Amino acid sequence: MIGVFDSGLGGLTVVKELLQKLPNYKILYFGDTARTPYGTKSAETVTRYAIENTEFLLEKGAKLIVVACHTVSSTAIPVLKERFKGVPFFEVVTPSFKKALQLTRKKIIGLIGTRTTVESGIYQRLFAEVDPEIKLIANPAPLLVPLIEEGWLNKPETRKIVKKYLIPLKMRGIDTLILGCTHYPLIKKVIAEKAGKRIKLVDPSEEVAESVYRYLEENSKLKEELLPNGEPEIWVSDLTPNFEKLATLFLKRKVTLHRVTW
């Protein structure tokens, strides 16, 4: 089984990509809806939650963990790898960073994400290590998650707020934009339109699914262990009618949510 977790239901955009690229594996998802969102909380608290979520997935039989949450990917990965030695971890930051590196011509890359992701400075560090000439222009976009969770995917208010968040990035001349939150693929069209044709978008959900796919192609032993196939199983720490609606929105198909009782 492939374990995937996120602060809430946004990570189902990653599950959607995994199902497309890896249809032969059983996926176990955990969304921490009782403590969502993570993007406004401290790195310390986010790390504590990430450890608990990983323990849950491993106990349920996951052999490989995909961290679908950008906030966790930006703050907690070294602690997770240290604590759960031997477990392969995949996260959304590294593949997005690599893709942006491939795409940029002008070496001016934009990033939008939650406050905690942007303030972690992880992208800045990664780019500085490989090419000090690259400029990363980052802007926290904290209202996009609540707008998306309200289902306001193409409302005038959402379009206006997206535009507002992108202005400082466009003024600095970015040619590539990292969508630094797993919610954002749902408003990718609006973002693409407001960014304009000259800016290429990096979608972390696609990139992380691609990197899991390549890893499994090279690790046939693990690949065997991860089989057999089966319907994805979606667990949450809190359940409301609105969370059920959201899950369908993100995964683009009807699913049953199972509630964990901790």
Add this chain to the structure above:
Amino acid sequence: MIGVFDSGLGGLTVVKELLQKLPNYKILYFGDTARTPYGTKSAETVTRYAIENTEFLLEKGAKLIVVACHTVSSTAIPVLKERFKGVPFFEVVTPSFKKALQLTRKKIIGLIGTRTTVESGIYQRLFAEVDPEIKLIANPAPLLVPLIEEGWLNKPETRKIVKKYLIPLKMRGIDTLILGCTHYPLIKKVIAEKAGKRIKLVDPSEEVAESVYRYLEENSKLKEELLPNGEPEIWVSDLTPNFEKLATLFLKRKVTLHRVTW
């Protein structure tokens, strides 16, 4: 000591009113910033959190509890009263309901709040009990909390979204509007402007402070126990620079936040 808790820092608007009306008491506040917000979560989960928050305040020496959170006030009060017998609880729903009853002439009352507050149906039940003629027109306004927490108190986007939420209420002819969330007093001016002069606003922070004041005037024994005076003490379950900024915004004065380590 008077204990006050909320899902996050919005309840500091209640503390601000308490400090004005009851300057002689020590106030102990707990904001559950590690699990905020509550308004999108289920009644069951919110009740569990409310019990833990109350235990924290009682252990610290609180003798009276003010539930500053509208979501908790709408869903968890019977359980809290049953579990902590003998502790006087004050919440924001009952005094707001009473004030709205006094103010309305046309018997058409509006309510905006989080999804969980509105869906709890508590106001509907309260009004139906005293006067079946009263019509309550309720509209969840879930984007207001994130907008306020971003400090977008008077931005065009906020004004537009407030207007949008009020349209269905105005169309039904309300003459009184309950601000069903402790965050909303921060944008009271915008709400008043968009509601128009004919609609009277009910601010739960003022109403609950008034009801605590009256209760203590009538209970001189408890009043003695609650003294002495002292600076308000503010505890949180997670601490970030943004939470510190928010606390100052809500309380309208500089405060030190203490972090609980659970």
